[in-house]
Amino acid sequence: xxxxxxxxxxxxxxxxxxxxxxxxxxxxxxxxxxxxxxxxxxxxxxxxxxxxxxxxxxxxxxxxxxxxxxxxxxxxxxxxxxxxxxxxxxxxxxxxxxxxxxxxxxxxxxxxxxxxxxxxxxxxxxxxxxxxxxxxxxxxxxxxxxxxxxxxxxxxxxxxxxxxxxxxxxxxxxxxxxxxxxxxxxxxxxxxxxxxxxxxxxxxxxxxxxxxxxxxxxxxxxxxxxxxxxxxxxxxxxxxxxxxxxxxxxxxxxxxxxxxxxxxxxxxxxxxxxxxxxxxxxxxxxxxxxxxxxxxxxxxxxxxxxxxxxxxxxxxxxxxxxxxxxxxxxxxxxxxxxxxxxxxxxxxxxxxxxxxxxxxxxxxxxxxxxxxxxxxxxxxxxxxxxxxxxxxxxxxxxxxxxxxxxxxxxxxxxxxxxxxxxxxxxxxxxxxxxxxxxxxxxxxxxxxxxxxxxxxxxxxxx
Amino acid sequence: xxxxxxxxxxxxxxxxxxxxxxxxxxxxxxxxxxxxxxxxxxxxxxxxxxxxxxxxxxxxxxxxxxxxxxxxxxxxxxxxxxxxxxxxxxxxxxxxxxxxxxxxxxxxxxxxxxxxxxxxxxxxxxxxxxxxxxxxxxxxxxxxxxxxxxxxxxxxxxxxxxxxxxxxxxxxxxxxxxxxxxxxxxxxxxxxxxxxxxx
Numbered sequence: 001x002x003x004x005x006x007x008x009x010x011x012x013x014x015x016x017x018x019x020x021x022x023x024x025x026x027x028x029x030x031x032x033x034x035x036x037x038x039x040x041x042x043x044x045x046x047x048x049x050x051x052x053x054x055x056x057x058x059x060x061x062x063x064x065x066x067x068x069x070x071x072x073x074x075x076x077x078x079x080x081x082x083x084x085x086x087x088x089x090x091x092x093x094x095x096x097x098x099x100x101x102x103x104x105x106x107x108x109x110x111x112x113x114x115x116x117x118x119x120x121x122x123x124x125x126x127x128x129x130x131x132x133x134x135x136x137x138x139x140x141x142x143x144x145x146x147x148x149x150x151x152x153x154x155x156x157x158x159x160x161x162x163x164x165x166x167x168x169x170x171x172x173x174x175x176x177x178x179x180x181x182x183x184x185x186x187x188x189x190x191x192x193x194x195x196x197x198x199x200x201x202x203x204x205x206x207x208x209x210x211x212x213x214x215x216x217x218x219x220x221x222x223x224x225x226x227x228x229x230x231x232x233x234x235x236x237x238x239x240x241x242x243x244x245x246x247x248x249x250x251x252x253x254x255x256x257x258x259x260x261x262x263x264x265x266x267x268x269x270x271x272x273x274x275x276x277x278x279x280x281x282x283x284x285x286x287x288x289x290x291x292x293x294x295x296x297x298x299x300x301x302x303x304x305x306x307x308x309x310x311x312x313x314x315x316x317x318x319x320x321x322x323x324x325x326x327x328x329x330x331x332x333x334x335x336x337x338x339x340x341x342x343x344x345x346x347x348x349x350x351x352x353x354x355x356x357x358x359x360x361x362x363x364x365x366x367x368x369x370x371x372x373x374x375x376x377x378x379x380x381x382x383x384x385x386x387x388x389x390x391x392x393x394x395x396x397x398x399x400x401x402x403x404x405x406x407x408x409x410x411x412x413x414x415x416x417x418x419x420x421x422x423x424x425x426x427x428x429x430x431x432x433x434x435x436x437x438x439x440x441x442x443x444x445x446x447x448x449x450x451x452x453x454x455x456x457x458x459x460x461x462x
Numbered sequence: 463x464x465x466x467x468x469x470x471x472x473x474x475x476x477x478x479x480x481x482x483x484x485x486x487x488x489x490x491x492x493x494x495x496x497x498x499x500x501x502x503x504x505x506x507x508x509x510x511x512x513x514x515x516x517x518x519x520x521x522x523x524x525x526x527x528x529x530x531x532x533x534x535x536x537x538x539x540x541x542x543x544x545x546x547x548x549x550x551x552x553x554x555x556x557x558x559x560x561x562x563x564x565x566x567x568x569x570x571x572x573x574x575x576x577x578x579x580x581x582x583x584x585x586x587x588x589x590x591x592x593x594x595x596x597x598x599x600x601x602x603x604x605x606x607x608x609x610x611x612x613x614x615x616x617x618x619x620x621x622x623x624x625x626x627x628x629x630x631x632x633x634x635x636x637x638x639x640x641x642x643x644x645x646x647x648x649x650x651x652x653x654x655x656x657x658x659x660x661x
Contacts, residue, residue, distance in 0.1 A: 003590075003637050003640045003641050003644065004608075004609050004637070006586065006587065006590055006640075006644070007590065007594075007605070007606075007609040007610075007640070008609055008610065009587060010565075010587055010590055010591060010594070011507060011609070011610045012507055012565075014503055014506040014507055014511060014514075015511070016499055016502075016503075017498065017499055017502040017514075017515070017518065018515070020515075021502065021514075021515040021518070021519075022498065024515065024519060025494070025498060025515075025518060025519030025522060026491075026494065028519045028522075028523055029490070029491065029494055029519070029522050029523060029526060030491075032523055032526050032527070033487045033488050033490065033491070033526070
């Protein structure tokens with residue numbers, strides 16, 4: 001018996017990896033995959049604001065004749081009983097019309113390519129936001145790149161006629177970082193940001209974007225990272241932000257930013273990075289943020305986990321919500337009223353058909369996992385719930401040989417079952433979805449043609 | 463090139479899947495599903511099951527993060543994964559020494575060592591374990607990838623990022639040392655290839 005044979009005898013027979021080992025390793029890898037996808041896929045396309053913006057005619061909407069043909073085809077298909085097969089993902093259509101938001105298709109309303117051009121790049125995220133306070137008014141803003149590593153938020157596009165025409169709205173200064181716009185009504189919106197000198201400033205428009213009033217923001221915000229702002233009136237706003245040195249805190253104003261009061265967040269939020277905030281006029285607020293695993297590198301690399309907070313007094317005091325452990329990043333959060341909220345949350349094993357959301361029926365105090373049947377498992381970019389049964393979600397389900405697989409999906413049972421809608425041809429990444437009413441939704445998306453891509457506004461409905 | 467990655471994962475080679483995962487990160491899951499058990503086994507043999515759970519997961523995280531460095535045109539991803547795993551073993555050399563010492567102490571070895579033909583051979587294996595622990599790290603890595611994992615010299619060379627000749631000499635020196643420790647009880651050395659046999 002030679003030495004190699006003896007050495008092989010020394011090779012202990014070890015049991016196969018336990019199911020727990022498989023699951024933990026799968027989860028760690030899945031998080032790495034999702035983190036890369038969530039940062040990389042949007043950043044694969046970069047938007048650049050065109051300085052020489054001019055009002056332009058809207059892109060031609062489908063003609064009446066074309067619409068009639070589509071309706072006729074749909075009627076024939078239904079009459080013949082030839083429906084789209086179930087479970088075909090992107091091609092699966094919603095059943096249409098029975099309940100509030102459930103529409104079978106989305107239509108293209110506006111081509112914003114004269115305002116924003118799309119530049120291929122793999123280094124930056126576009127940061128596209130849509131705020132639609134009414135069924136006819138939407139504010140769209142994106143990052144504007146000043147240089148490769150410097151971003152600004154100074155320009156908005158505003159429509160007050162459902163996307164048919166757009167006006168440019170400029171902030172008086174260029175911001176290096178800012179919250180997404182929070183709108184109270186068609187004329188009143190606000191944002192909190194950091195100007196070029198590093199000072200925090202609060203901006204508010206009360207005339208639909210024609211002009212902006214600037215006041216100093218909370219001084220502690222210099223260089224802030226992670227931010228969320230929600231205004232319930234022209235004078236009352238709550239911000240959950242993280243300063244450069246201290247932990248995140250909530251700041252409240254009741255006089256349109258003239259003064260701010262600071263409220264600490266629960267210690268469990270730690271160095272949380274605030275990503276979502278929503279409040280109601282009754283004083284209920286829900287905030288979500290992500291933190292690194294407090295145990296650090298536990299052999300699987302640093303893992304992000306989410307924390308959800310709630311307040312019942314307009315942000316003056318906060319408590320940690322009761323939620324399942326091991327949550328992913330709840331980058332999307334939407335409350336239909338002061339009680340019912342839905343959030344993107346838990347991550348599932350790679351390749352799993354299941355997607356999990358979190359639902360709360362008590363103003364964010366406690367959350368339960370909801371198996372979101374029919375919703376793609378990753379790449380959720382937006383979530384909007386105008387009432388306690390209907391929601392729309394935007395996102396991208398992955399890549400194929402034709403490019404990104406964007407989706408818009410609706411639920412009529414508050415997140416349990418979802419159906420993907422048919423999108424206009426070439427829609428590759430819906431960045432955000434907003435439903436100001438139970439029957440009207442808008443989405444900001446990228447549409448790719450043969451040689452280019454453009455930012456477009458979609459509206460729900462046939 | 464459109465359609466370049468339009469190949470089913472169950473038919474695709476490791477190299478094709480890694481290449482596809484550069485555009486579609488989730489495709490890397492197939493690499494995990496194919497090779498996690500193999501890498502876990504390797505780490506469990508060298509470091510024990512407890513560490514293997516964490517480190518095997520880490521191997522695939524590292525591989526995922528560095529997949530752009532995987533050499534294009536290579537079909538088998540295992541040597542690359544073994545290389546990452548071996549680096550993690552080196553970072554945990556104390557744990558390996560402890561495991562080998564424990565195995566050496568258990569001269570009967572029933573709990574740790576495999577069934578042996580006789581008490582005498584069990585004693586030899588205890589000696590062998592101690593000799594293995596006394597090898598320098600690079601020799602032990604090469605020898606165990608060959609003897610335990612069945613990697614050929616060329617596969618080990620790819621794993622460890624050294625020339626094939628270096629692998630051959632490390633294994634030869636390691637075997638010479640083991641034979642000396644075993645007091646010549648082993649048969650004459652010969653260059654037996656591992657199960658892979660792809661030198």
